[in-house]
Amino acid sequence: MSDVPNDIVLYHYTFSPYARRIVWYLQLRGIPYAQCLQPAILPRLDLEALNVNYRRIPILSIGRDFYCDTRLILRKLDSKFPPGLSSDDPNLKALERLLERWTVDAGIFGRAVQLIPTDLPNMRDPKFHKDREAFSGRIGGWDKEKMEKARPEAVVHIRDAFELMESTLLADGRDWVFKTEKPSMGDIEAVWPFHWLTDMPGALPDTISDRQFPKVFAWLDRFRNAVAQAKESGPKPVTLKGKDVVEYMKTAQLVESSGEIDVNDPLGLKAGDEVEVWPIETGFTHRDRGKLVTLTPNEVVVSKHTRHGNKEIHVHCQRWGFRVAKVEAETSKI
Numbered sequence: 502m503s504d505v506p507n508d509i510v511l512y513h514y515t516f517s518p519y520a521r522r523i524v525w526y527l528q529l530r531g532i533p534y535a536q537c538l539q540p541a542i543l544p545r546l547d548l549e550a551l552n553v554n555y556r557r558i559p560i561l562s563i564g565r566d567f568y569c570d571t572r573l574i575l576r577k578l579d580s581k582f583p584p585g586l587s588s589d590d591p592n593l594k595a596l597e598r599l600l601e602r603w604t605v606d607a608g609i610f611g612r613a614v615q616l617i618p619t620d621l622p623n624m625r626d627p628k629f630h631k632d633r634e635a636f637s638g639r640i641g642g643w644d645k646e647k648m649e650k651a652r653p654e655a656v657v658h659i660r661d662a663f664e665l666m667e668s669t670l671l672a673d674g675r676d677w678v679f680k681t682e683k684p685s686m687g688d689i690e691a692v693w694p695f696h697w698l699t700d701m702p703g704a705l706p707d708t709i710s711d712r713q714f715p716k717v718f719a720w721l722d723r724f725r726n727a728v729a730q731a732k733e734s735g736p737k738p739v740t741l742k743g744k745d746v747v748e749y750m751k752t753a754q755l756v757e758s759s760g761e762i763d764v765n766d767p768l769g770l771k772a773g774d775e776v777e778v779w780p781i782e783t784g785f786t787h788r789d790r791g792k793l794v795t796l797t798p799n800e801v802v803v804s805k806h807t808r809h810g811n812k813e814i815h816v817h818c819q820r821w822g823f824r825v826a827k828v829e830a831e832t833s834k835i
């Protein structure tokens with residue numbers, strides 16, 4: 502039986518900027534974990550064997566509980582391994598949540614994607630284009646001409662994001678966005694699209710550099726160093742093959758209790774209803790169908806069974822940016 506430290510398995514590929522949010526969190530906290538590396542495009546046979554349909558990367562499992570979306574994953578890890586990196590101060594907590602929505606939801610990442618140089622190997626691979634068209638629903642959105650046409654406006658938006666950081670949160674020369682001693686959740690929520698773009702040769706024009714935005718670039722360097730040190734001194738992840746994870750699931754436990762159904766939930770769903778849950782913005786053709794076991798203002802959990810081994814798993818999604826619907830309501834037409 503393979504060792505699965507803390508019963509945590511992270512399913513990801515290393516160049517995913519979203520997955521790095523979780524890798525950094527685990528490294529900065531020194532939390533031992535296992536990883537199951539995935540291909541950058543479908544099919545992902547390991548996840549198919551586990552019967553997890555959600556297609557976005559990363560996914561994290563703790564025992565037989567599977568967590569989708571980095572926002573939910575970070576919140577879960579932070580509460581399961583106290584004291585976390587999240588602030589106790591409601592003002593800072595609000596900022597964390599707003600930074601998360603600014604970077605993940607409100608278009609920074611979408612604009613950053615438009616700056617990917619069109620000569621990178623993936624960008625020239627028709628299979629990658631097809632995969633990402635299905636993922637985003639934007640047919641032709643990855644074509645060279647379209648990308649190049651979108652670039653100037655994307656630069657305007659990304660420059661605006663650099664300017665915001667330079668002139669507000671980092672303006673007084675602090676090391677970390679919440680003036681902490683070490684990187685906090687605020688840094689993790691804010692840093693990742695900037696980190697991704699500055700790591701990608703050719704993504705940024707000369708007008709977005711350490712000359713115009715010295716504080717942002719210095720913060721990125723500090724963050725890179727902090728993560729590199731944590732990686733060097735911390736535990737190395739255990740790398741598992743998909744078949745090892747399937748084997749592990751045969752004896753793993755469900756780690757979270759379930760059963761809480763909000764009687765006032767606007768959707769009026771009941772415990773045991775056959776439902777489907779899926780993300781609204783991207784990856785929406787991949788839905789998890791199962792019995793509803795938890796429905797709170799922040800979370801929906803469905804119970805289903807692994808394809809290999811027939812073990813019950815719980816798939817957790819946040820409510821923000823996700824849809825849940827009863828199967829008999831012809832969810833496929835929604």
Ligand SMILES: N[C@@H](CCC(=O)N[C@@H](CS)C(=O)NCC(=O)O)C(=O)O
Nearest residue numbers: 517518519556557558570571572636
């Ligand atoms: N809101 C999601 C977004 C995740 C996401 O879009 N991940 C990208 C990888 S960086 C993805 O899944 N791309 C398509 C794929 O890999 O199948 C999160 O925070 O986890």
